[in-house]
Amino acid sequence: GESVGLHLPTLSVQEGDNSIINCAYSNSASDYFIWYKQESGKGPQFIIDIRSNMDKRQGQRVTVLLNKTVKHLSLQIAATQPGDSAVYFCAENSNTGNQFYFGTGTSLTVIP
Amino acid sequence: NAGVTQTPKFQVLKTGQSMTLQCAQDMNHNSMYWYRQDPGMGLRLIYYSASEGTTDKGEVPNGYNVSRLNKREFSLRLESAAPSQTSVYFCASSRLDPSLLGYTFGSGTRLTVV
Numbered sequence: 428g429e430s431v432g433l434h435l436p437t438l439s440v441q442e443g444d445n446s447i448i449n450c451a452y453s454n455s456a457s458d459y460f461i462w463y464k465q466e467s468g469k470g471p472q473f474i475i476d477i478r479s480n481m482d483k484r485q486g487q488r489v490t491v492l493l494n495k496t497v498k499h500l501s502l503q504i505a506a507t508q509p510g511d512s513a514v515y516f517c518a519e520n521s522n523t524g525n526q527f528y529f530g531t532g533t534s535l536t537v538i539p
Numbered sequence: 540n541a542g543v544t545q546t547p548k549f550q551v552l553k554t555g556q557s558m559t560l561q562c563a564q565d566m567n568h569n570s571m572y573w574y575r576q577d578p579g580m581g582l583r584l585i586y587y588s589a590s591e592g593t594t595d596k597g598e599v600p601n602g603y604n605v606s607r608l609n610k611r612e613f614s615l616r617l618e619s620a621a622p623s624q625t626s627v628y629f630c631a632s633s634r635l636d637p638s639l640l641g642y643t644f645g646s647g648t649r650l651t652v653v
Binding site: 461463468469470471472473476516518520526527529530531532 | 543579580581582584597640641642643644645646
């Protein structure tokens with residue numbers, strides 16, 4: 428099966444600093460990736476996506492970087508705010524099926 | 540607001556009891572999914588329905604059954620609950636091609652089997 432892992436299970440940052448959350452994937456055939464945010468007691472929520480023909484994609488305060496050579500994905504959050512405290516998951520999808528495979532998540536805590 | 544609605548939000552069952560988790564979406568999505576989330580395990584797919592009238596097993600289907608009642612509704616049934624099924628269950632939906640913004644998730648059902 429797929430293997431999606433995260434380098435760090437927890438991350439604490441000061442409010443206003445930038446956050447970087449990393450993810451490794453094992454299936455070189457994966458061609459679509461999503462970052463999800465899950466707040467306590469809620470379901471995962473779509474943040475940003477990227478396709479394998481791109482290296483970088485920017486949203487509002489978030490940037491996703493994809494390095495296909497080392498099969499690595501990262502999520503950068505600029506000027507982290509207390510509302511960013513949550514668990515962040517990466518998920519990968521390959522064009523062979525309509526399933527996503529999820530990592531175990533990184534818990535981000537923003538210190539005021 | 541449009542989205543995925545799950546009921547109930549919380550449930551406690553005794554070992555051997557049965558129950559059905561309900562899920563409905565109003566986004567006209569073709570595909571629907573049931574995941575379970577356990578600490579340190581991430582989200583694991585139980586069953587999915589790529590389109591109305593079809594269902595397929597995911598990674599952890601044992602002990603569960605599903606019904607795609609219509610395009611909107613996808614239910615998950617536990618026939619004889621076991622403590623190992625204590626988990627948080629999430630329903631999700633997507634367009635037929637999930638590489639179009641991925642899934643929309645419900646808010647989850649927290650199930651405890653004692």
